[in-house]
Amino acid sequence: MNNAKRPRDLPALLYSSMLRIRLFEERIAALYPEQEMKCPVHLCIGQEAIAAGVCLNLEKRDYVFSNHRGHGHALAKGAPMRPLMAEFYGKKTGCSRGKGGSMHIADRENGIPGTSAIVGGGIPMGVGAALASSLKNDGRATVIFFGDGASEEGVFYESFNFASLKKLGVVFVCENNFYATNSHQRSRQAACNIVNAAAAFDAHGVCVDGNDAMAVYEAARGAVAKARGGAGPSLIEAVTYRWKGHVGPEADYERGCRPKDELMEWIERCPIKRFRARLLETNAMTERDMDAAEASINEEIDDAVAFAKASPYPDASDLLTNVYAAMQ
Amino acid sequence: MPWTKIYANKTEFDRAGGQKAGLRGLTYREALLEAAAELLASDEDVFIMGEGVDDSGGVFGTTLGLRERFGNRVMDTPLAEGALTGIATGAAIAGMRPMLVHMRVDFTLLTMDQIINHAAKWHYMFGGAFKTPLVIRGIIGRGWGSGAQHSQNLHSLFAHIPGLKVVMPANPYDAKGLLRGAVYDGNPVIFIEHRWLYEHIGHVPEGPYAVEIGKGIVRRPGTDVTIVALSLMVSESMQAADALSKDGKEAEVIDLRTLKPFDAPLIMGSVRKTGRLVVADTGWKECGIGAEIISRVAEEAFDSLHGPPVRVNLPECPTPASPALEKLYYPGKDNIIEAVKTALGDATAAR
Ligand SMILES: Cc1ncc(C[n+]2csc(CCOP(=O)(O)OP(=O)(O)O)c2C)c(N)n1
Ligand SMILES: [Mg+2]
Numbered sequence: 123m124n125n126a127k128r129p130r131d132l133p134a135l136l137y138s139s140m141l142r143i144r145l146f147e148e149r150i151a152a153l154y155p156e157q158e159m160k161c162p163v164h165l166c167i168g169q170e171a172i173a174a175g176v177c178l179n180l181e182k183r184d185y186v187f188s189n190h191r192g193h194g195h196a197l198a199k200g201a202p203m204r205p206l207m208a209e210f211y212g213k214k215t216g217c218s219r220g221k222g223g224s225m226h227i228a229d230r231e232n233g234i235p236g237t238s239a240i241v242g243g244g245i246p247m248g249v250g251a252a253l254a255s256s257l258k259n260d261g262r263a264t265v266i267f268f269g270d271g272a273s274e275e276g277v278f279y280e281s282f283n284f285a286s287l288k289k290l291g292v293v294f295v296c297e298n299n300f301y302a303t304n305s306h307q308r309s310r311q312a313a314c315n316i317v318n319a320a321a322a323f324d325a326h327g328v329c330v331d332g333n334d335a336m337a338v339y340e341a342a343r344g345a346v347a348k349a350r351g352g353a354g355p356s357l358i359e360a361v362t363y364r365w366k367g368h369v370g371p372e373a374d375y376e377r378g379c380r381p382k383d384e385l386m387e388w389i390e391r392c393p394i395k396r397f398r399a400r401l402l403e404t405n406a407m408t409e410r411d412m413d414a415a416e417a418s419i420n421e422e423i424d425d426a427v428a429f430a431k432a433s434p435y436p437d438a439s440d441l442l443t444n445v446y447a448a449m450q
Numbered sequence: 451m452p453w454t455k456i457y458a459n460k461t462e463f464d465r466a467g468g469q470k471a472g473l474r475g476l477t478y479r480e481a482l483l484e485a486a487a488e489l490l491a492s493d494e495d496v497f498i499m500g501e502g503v504d505d506s507g508g509v510f511g512t513t514l515g516l517r518e519r520f521g522n523r524v525m526d527t528p529l530a531e532g533a534l535t536g537i538a539t540g541a542a543i544a545g546m547r548p549m550l551v552h553m554r555v556d557f558t559l560l561t562m563d564q565i566i567n568h569a570a571k572w573h574y575m576f577g578g579a580f581k582t583p584l585v586i587r588g589i590i591g592r593g594w595g596s597g598a599q600h601s602q603n604l605h606s607l608f609a610h611i612p613g614l615k616v617v618m619p620a621n622p623y624d625a626k627g628l629l630r631g632a633v634y635d636g637n638p639v640i641f642i643e644h645r646w647l648y649e650h651i652g653h654v655p656e657g658p659y660a661v662e663i664g665k666g667i668v669r670r671p672g673t674d675v676t677i678v679a680l681s682l683m684v685s686e687s688m689q690a691a692d693a694l695s696k697d698g699k700e701a702e703v704i705d706l707r708t709l710k711p712f713d714a715p716l717i718m719g720s721v722r723k724t725g726r727l728v729v730a731d732t733g734w735k736e737c738g739i740g741a742e743i744i745s746r747v748a749e750e751a752f753d754s755l756h757g758p759p760v761r762v763n764l765p766e767c768p769t770p771a772s773p774a775l776e777k778l779y780y781p782g783k784d785n786i787i788e789a790v791k792t793a794l795g796d797a798t799a800a801r
Pocket of ligand 1: 190270
């Protein structure tokens with residue numbers, strides 16, 4: 123059980139965290155047609171409650187391993203916007219100095235030790251970071267975000283078994299948005315019951331509404347406490363939906379990728395709209411608080427975009443640096 | 451042979467008289483689609499597996515509509531590249547002719563154990579008892595910040611392995627013919643396509659035909675230097691050769707087509723004539739296919755070389771995402787021109 127106190131302003135924190143992701147992603151979608159951001163972007167609009175709900179349980183020193191759809195995870199973990207935006211613009215001031223692009227986010231300071239764009243690639247690396255924590259006994263928790271598609275990769279099962287065997291402090295968070303690119307979960311999975319994997323490895327598993335920030339928060343709260351307490355890994359399957367196409371700023375139903383009705387249903391279940399209504403009902407936040415939060419986030423985004431656009435590109439001499447690390 | 455020329459688009463093809471001569475122009479992607487459709491239609495043992503082969507994008511259009519026509523012989527798959535490669539290998543041993551498709555060749559890296567420890571060796575390890583007629587298609591991405599994990603050139607890695615064959619068609623005619631050649635080769639064939647070739651157009655005959663694996667082709671005869679090129683570098687080399695010709699330097703351009711086993715006699719014959727060699731590769735330099743070609747020339751035609759061979763490759767680093775660095779990363783026709791000048795001992799060439 124997690125005995126740590128919930129922050130008093132938890133609802134407001136969840137709301138701002140989700141809104142920060144949403145507005146950031148929407149800005150990218152708006153700017154993308156300028157074609158100055160020359161890299162593929164995988165937006166997480168619609169899925170914000172998962173990143174926000176999980177990461178509010180984490181400390182700065184805890185690790186987050188993300189995937190190709192990783193902007194929200196980084197923001198929720200506390201990554202500042204400037205280096206992210208600059209990375210997407212291919213600039214030297216980017217979080218990966220322009221070498222990575224939007225699929226390869228890193229923020230050492232804030233516990234994001236790099237991101238793989240190979241589906242499932244981050245899963246064993248996260249388990250490895252947790253192994254390091256266990257060997258050092260440093261009490262860190264490691265969260266690994268991955269998709270329903272990634273749950274099909276063999277490496278997920280191999281990694282989960284190892285984490286469970288060694289009682290590592292891992293929280294596996296599967297964001298089940300039902301699709302891998304354009305393929306529905308039903309055409310890829312026999313059981314469509316991802317959370318069941320936990321039972322196979324004698325670990326704790328829970329399936330939550332991934333569009334309910336508070337439900338995600340509570341599920342992650344227990345799992346993170348287990349992770350810190352040496353009680354081994356957990357699996358959270360968070361059910362959600364991505365609003366945009368697999369990659370890029372547009373919805374994909376027009377290209378025949380998915381049914382429009384399905385998207386409309388999920389837009390109705392918008393995690394932010396729902397949460398907002400609940401906050402107002404319970405007087406946890408006023409409209410004015412919300413407007414103020416939104417204004418300050420927009421300022422942060424304006425600043426990040428201006429910073430990114432004004433930043434220099436890497437120099438020609440940067441091409442061949444960082445291939446090998448210096449000897450220590 | 452009209453199909454030895456490559457056109458960047460339909461207009462160019464028509465302007466060159468393709469239409470007038472009654473020749474049918476197809477894009478590289480259409481050629482691949484047609485080849486797959488013909489194979490599926492004529493042979494019940496052929497089937498296609500891959501992530502998204504049945505979706506609205508149809509692997510950049512190369513599998514569009516095949517699911518509707520051929521049903522469950524065109525299957526979408528879970529994200530499980532490693533297992534699927536073994537599954538395809540098993541099916542091949544059991545009498546099928548699978549084509550496994552990866553949207554990016556980078557994803558084959560998850561499957562190396564099944565390819566190298568299994569598919570490549572199954573014939574040899576059991577004294578020839580089994581055949582593995584398996585085709586693995588992988589597409590090379592490039593540009594728009596594809597980055598380090600989505601734009602690699604891995605052909606030389608595969609070309610190192612006995613038991614594997616590796617082909618890289620550089621034009622629509624070969625894309626269609628080599629796919630058939632690969633399916634009926636009887637061995638595991640790594641079939642590598644370049645995304646930037648997909649819009650290239652050229653003459654593609656209707657009906658089935660196979661291009662023989664292991665045979666390169668002279669795309670342009672010349673006397674002064676031999677340029678051995680593969681994949682996208684073939685069209686870059688043709689442009690380079692045109693430019694050099696204006697300077698009075700005649701380059702012979704060889705399209706390698708198959709990397710393993712590569713057409714050594716064709717290359718030796720050309721180098722014996724020209725005495726100079728440039729290898730233009732889409733991949734990295736060290737231990738790459740260029741190193742092998744040049745070694746072989748040194749072994750078999752050393753005396754005919756008038757000077758050191760020159761290679762055109764990627765810089766020795768992963769693909770950077772920034773457009774500023776991407777621009778510096780990829781060599782093209784200008785680099786080939788420089789390389790030719792260097793090979794010819796031109797003092798003005800920037801080394
Ligand atoms: C090993 C591997 N296979 C395929 C791909 C291509 N790819 C990138 S994202 C993706 C879908 C992933 O689906 P999921 O894990 O559910 O994440 P989502 O995109 O839904 O967030 C695919 C197939 C890849 N990057 N890596
Ligand atoms: Mg998914």
